[in-house]
Amino acid sequence: xxxxxxxxxxxxxxxxxxxxxxxxxxxxxxxxxxxxxxxxxxxxxxxxxxxxxxxxxxxxxxxxxxxxxxxxxxxxxxxxxxxxxxxxxxxxxxxxxxxxxxxxxxxxxxxxxxxxxxxxxxxxxxxxxxxxxxxxxxxxxxxxxxxxxxxxxxxxxxxxxxxxxxxxxxxxxxxxxxxxxxxxxxxxxxxxxxxxxxxxxxxxxxxxxxxxxxxxxxxxxxxxxxxxxxxxxxxxxxxxxxxxxxxxxxxxxxxxxxxxxxxxxxxxxxxxxxxxxxxxxxxxxxxxxxxxxxxxxxxxxxxxxxxxxxx
Numbered sequence: 001x002x003x004x005x006x007x008x009x010x011x012x013x014x015x016x017x018x019x020x021x022x023x024x025x026x027x028x029x030x031x032x033x034x035x036x037x038x039x040x041x042x043x044x045x046x047x048x049x050x051x052x053x054x055x056x057x058x059x060x061x062x063x064x065x066x067x068x069x070x071x072x073x074x075x076x077x078x079x080x081x082x083x084x085x086x087x088x089x090x091x092x093x094x095x096x097x098x099x100x101x102x103x104x105x106x107x108x109x110x111x112x113x114x115x116x117x118x119x120x121x122x123x124x125x126x127x128x129x130x131x132x133x134x135x136x137x138x139x140x141x142x143x144x145x146x147x148x149x150x151x152x153x154x155x156x157x158x159x160x161x162x163x164x165x166x167x168x169x170x171x172x173x174x175x176x177x178x179x180x181x182x183x184x185x186x187x188x189x190x191x192x193x194x195x196x197x198x199x200x201x202x203x204x205x206x207x208x209x210x211x212x213x214x215x216x217x218x219x220x221x222x223x224x225x226x227x228x229x230x231x232x233x234x235x236x237x238x239x240x241x242x243x244x245x246x247x248x249x250x251x252x253x254x255x256x257x258x259x260x261x262x263x264x265x266x267x268x269x270x271x272x273x274x275x276x277x278x279x280x281x282x283x284x285x286x287x288x289x290x291x292x293x294x295x296x297x298x299x300x301x302x303x304x305x306x307x308x309x310x311x
Contacts (some may be wrong), residue, residue: 003166009141011036029076035105037075059088066098078104082123094130108246110164115281125251127159134158135224137194146174180227186214190234193244204298240305249273
């Protein structure tokens with residue numbers, strides 16, 4: 001299967017959009033070779049700003065640009081945008097509902113060898129809690145391009161979460177703000193996922209089918225706004241719901257889906273994600289497996305849910 005890096009798609013999309021959008025400005029916190037925003041800098045040096053290792057200042061500068069009618073994109077590692085620039089994102093960008101795109105690269109465990117200080121497992125919980133913020137979690141490289149194009153054409157701040165490592169290019173529709181995509185249909189269990197876990201879920205759904213369990217698979221890459229209708233419709237059909245994410249089980253996709261279901265259609269649920277712990281350094285795939293983000297874990301938890309609902 002073809003693989004492609006989200007960061008490569010991000011850099012290429014910035015360059016392409018920059019050809020027709022002279023209001024596009026890109027700011028980076030001295031990691032442009034890693035995030036690939038440097039490609040935009042080479043193409044349009046007058047519209048690229050390396051502010052150094054100063055994420056909070058970078059967000060403030062972008063906010064000022066937005067008040068002048070520009071469409072700034074701030075790019076850095078997700079962990080530092082979500083934590084070092086939290087005050088500025090909340091009080092300057094979100095409070096004033098400014099048109100700033102926050103591009104968080106190296107998310108989840110994908111900055112694998114730098115350990116807990118660089119791995120971003122709480123960014124979704126933080127970003128989705130801010131009023132006015134749209135939160136998008138692309139499943140693959142092509143989704144990044146779609147997310148960026150849409151973000152530049154709506155009002156208000158947008159957070160786009162991207163993995164560092166290449167991931168499979170999927171045969172799916174582009175990510176759409178506010179819409180879930182049904183990737184497989186089934187009647188026994190719903191599996192809602194986002195980001196790089198989508199290929200795992202599709203593989204798990206195939207293994208479940210061999211066991212006689214048909215899974216409804218939803219791509220919930222538009223974390224905020226969520227497609228509430230799709231979630232409720234699927235949960236009503238299957239009677240149970242499993243969420244899968246490369247994030248803490250607290251505050252991310254699982255929490256967002258729980259908030260929807262508990263108000264309208266409570267069903268048995270479980271969560272695949274990182275338990276309440278800090279993570280460590282190591283090879284990316286090994287880390288995902290250690291912290292329970294794997295095809296094996298998805299199959300086991302889906303089977304257990306189906307067992308509960310069939311009793």
